[in-house]
Amino acid sequence: MERVKIRRKKTRCIYVGNIPIGGGAPIAVQSMTNTDTRDVRSTVRQVQQLFKAGCEIVRIAIPDQDAARAFNKIKAAVDPPLIADIHFDHRLAIAALKAGADGIRINPGNIGSRRAIEKIIEEASAREVPIRLGINAGSLPSRILKKYRHPTPSAMLETALDYIRLFENLGFRQMKISLKSSNVLDTISGYQMLSREVDYPLHLGVTEAGSLVSGTVKNALGIGTLLLKGIGDTIRVSLSSNPVDEVRAAYEILRALDLRHRGPEIISCPTCGRCEIDLLRLVKKVEKALAGIAASPKVAIMGCVVNGPGEAKEADIGIAGGRGQGILFKKGRLVKKVPEQELAETLVKEVRKMVN
Ligand code: SF4
Structure with a gap:
């Protein structure tokens, strides 16, 4: 359908x-x-x-x-x-x-x-x-x-x-x-x-x-x-x-409803016992840092490798968390591994680069 x-x-x-x-x-x-x-x-x-x-x-x-x-x-x-x-x-x-x-x-x-x-x-x-x-x-x-x-x-x-x-x-x-x-x-x-x-x-x-x-x-x-x-x-x-x-x-x-798009779309998982990074803090930080942007890229922030790579690949940019690190995807392609403490900054920098 x-x-x-x-x-x-x-x-x-x-x-x-x-x-x-x-x-x-x-x-x-x-x-x-x-x-x-x-x-x-x-x-x-x-x-x-x-x-x-x-x-x-x-x-x-x-x-x-x-x-x-x-x-x-x-x-x-x-x-x-x-x-x-x-x-x-x-x-x-x-x-x-x-x-x-x-x-x-x-x-x-x-x-x-x-x-x-x-x-x-x-x-x-x-x-x-x-x-x-x-x-x-x-x-x-x-x-x-x-x-x-x-x-x-x-x-x-x-x-x-x-x-x-x-x-x-x-x-x-x-x-x-x-x-x-x-x-x-x-x-x-x-x-x-x-x-x-x-x-x-x-x-x-x-x-x-x-x-x-x-x-x-x-x-x-x-x-x-x-x-x-x-x-x-x-x-x-x-x-x-x-x-x-x-x-x-x-x-x-x-x-x-796909009627209008403004601002980055953050796709993030609710987290569960499999999550090995502080995802809630990361989402908050990234959302705050991207708040003023009018363009609307899809940004996936996922806790682990169960749905993470799939969602991150479908998004314009995304990360799938692992133990103390995350895997960065851009336009469906795996780019690199990033240490957890650099994830927010890297994601924000990459999104800004993309929308500029
Ligand atoms: S992506 Fe991983 S951490 Fe997030 S809810 Fe799904 S299984 Fe749990």
């Missing part, structure tokens, strides 16, 4: 700054800063860290007018397109748009009156800036909750469709939609139903997913299942962790 092939659904294309989303464009990776937006220096530093890690669009919370003023300065100092995250007050959206936001994220349910939503749309239209309709299971309108009793996938869908129609009636189509729940199965059902109804690009994510390990697993299953079905145009892995971890996790999800 041949390997599974993902057929992506063709959606409309919108642009967040210079980044295309939908229409068959590569799935864009997003994250969000967790600094105090009013602290311009820290926020700029974090945006640039995210950008360096491969984050293509960064979202920033705008909780008040001071944050909107800070957003102006942040925008002028950073590389990636910025999305302003707005709740409750449409005036913050207008201020962020005036400050040069490349996109706005709102949950129309908490913006208030229809006139307030119209004002945001008018300003975004005039500037040709897209809006993400962010539907969240935790904040559905009371009318919908009364009808469905719980924030079910159908409840999220009906909420999304109501807002989409409202935006369309106001002549606005530059939008992408998210339908997030902290429940993975509800998230999958909601997006699947929405994808059948509309051709707007979809922003995927599992909300409030948790810490690095549990959150990554939930996101990988939620986002990964949808991507596998061809659904989704941009992703944000939300984690209670450093946002740079979100970007790394996003690329690992995309890599696992």
